[in-house]
Amino acid sequence: MAGLGWLTPRRRSATARSVLAGEAAAEAARKTSQQLEAEERAAAPAEEGESPFPVEGDERAAAFFDLDNTVMQGAALFHFGRGLYKRKFFQRSELARFAWQQTWFRLAGVEDPEHMQDVRESALSIVKGHRVSELMSIGEEIYDEYMADRIWPGTRALAQAHLDAGQKVWLVTAAPVETATIIARRLGLTGALGTVAESVDGVYTGRLVGEPLHGPAKAEAVRALAAAEGLDLARCAAYSDSHNDIPMLSLVGHPYAINPDTKLRKHAREREWRLRDYRTGRKAAKVGIPAAAGVGALAGGTAAAVAIHRRRR
Numbered sequence: 001m002a003g004l005g006w007l008t009p010r011r012r013s014a015t016a017r018s019v020l021a022g023e024a025a026a027e028a029a030r031k032t033s034q035q036l037e038a039e040e041r042a043a044a045p046a047e048e049g050e051s052p053f054p055v056e057g058d059e060r061a062a063a064f065f066d067l068d069n070t071v072m073q074g075a076a077l078f079h080f081g082r083g084l085y086k087r088k089f090f091q092r093s094e095l096a097r098f099a100w101q102q103t104w105f106r107l108a109g110v111e112d113p114e115h116m117q118d119v120r121e122s123a124l125s126i127v128k129g130h131r132v133s134e135l136m137s138i139g140e141e142i143y144d145e146y147m148a149d150r151i152w153p154g155t156r157a158l159a160q161a162h163l164d165a166g167q168k169v170w171l172v173t174a175a176p177v178e179t180a181t182i183i184a185r186r187l188g189l190t191g192a193l194g195t196v197a198e199s200v201d202g203v204y205t206g207r208l209v210g211e212p213l214h215g216p217a218k219a220e221a222v223r224a225l226a227a228a229e230g231l232d233l234a235r236c237a238a239y240s241d242s243h244n245d246i247p248m249l250s251l252v253g254h255p256y257a258i259n260p261d262t263k264l265r266k267h268a269r270e271r272e273w274r275l276r277d278y279r280t281g282r283k284a285a286k287v288g289i290p291a292a293a294g295v296g297a298l299a300g301g302t303a304a305a306v307a308i309h310r311r312r313r
Contacts, residue, residue, distance in 0.1 A: 021210030022220025066240035067173035083142030128206030154278035219247035
């Protein structure tokens with residue numbers, strides 16, 4: 001896995017590194033998708049006034065789901081970080097450093113290239129030298145410990161509706177592709193597009209292939225996978241909670257804002273995109289306020305620091 005504190009610019013156009021990250025994620029997703037089997041089938045009813053969707057038997061259509069706060073409550077990296085800390089992959093001092101770096105970026109909103117590079121290198125150093133198979137095995141345990149009961153039922157039903165219509169369903173996330181693949185398999189989805197950490201002979205080198213799969217890189221990954229799979233993006237759907245994923249949502253003919261942040265909600269309403277909010281009214285009212293948006297709002301390092309200082313349930 002590629003660490004806990006990846007930070008990427010909030011808004012920018014695709015770069016060569018974005019394209020590389022997207023293509024690497026698409027290749028990794030295709031390799032793993034053949035190993036994933038659907039387990040449960042439960043159709044999601046359409047809301048009143050909406051035309052039937054997804055379209056039954058449309059093999060050139062697929063669905064792309066963001067993970068954090070869209071499919072899962074909170075951030076996958078936060079939950080994975082808790083599991084790694086529990087297994088003594090890093091010390092409390094390192095955890096505090098991640099928390100500070102993550103909080104600084106989220107609150108300041110300043111894109112300092114040197115600062116961001118330091119964050120990525122620090123995060124990747126945690127898994128450098130570990131075997132991919134070891135992290136995959138640990139990831140299975142962490143899913144059962146921290147993630148299984150945090151899946152949004154409403155979003156899960158939307159994904160199942162696509163599966164029941166005979167369409168492929170992919171997770172698209174900045175989380176490590178190994179973590180995303182585990183979650184996709186557990187949910188019976190087709191596969192996952194995630195950040196690809198470089199490995200040689202099954203051992204992590206501490207470097208990324210391209211950059212974290214975030215923002216424009218997600219759109220590039222979806223575009224690359226669609227080309228490889230022969231999909232028509234105009235017939236595909238995408239689901240996300242974050243305005244950072246507007247590039248991905250704008251690619252498809254059926255964009256959905258799920259538990260949207262303030263900027264995405266505004267953008268979606270202006271363009272008449274469909275919205276779903278599966279949070280409680282109190283939580284939904286607080287969307288857009290970093291201090292009150294829940295464990296996923298500050299993502300990996302910050303949320304991990306808060307959680308570990310609390311008494312374990």
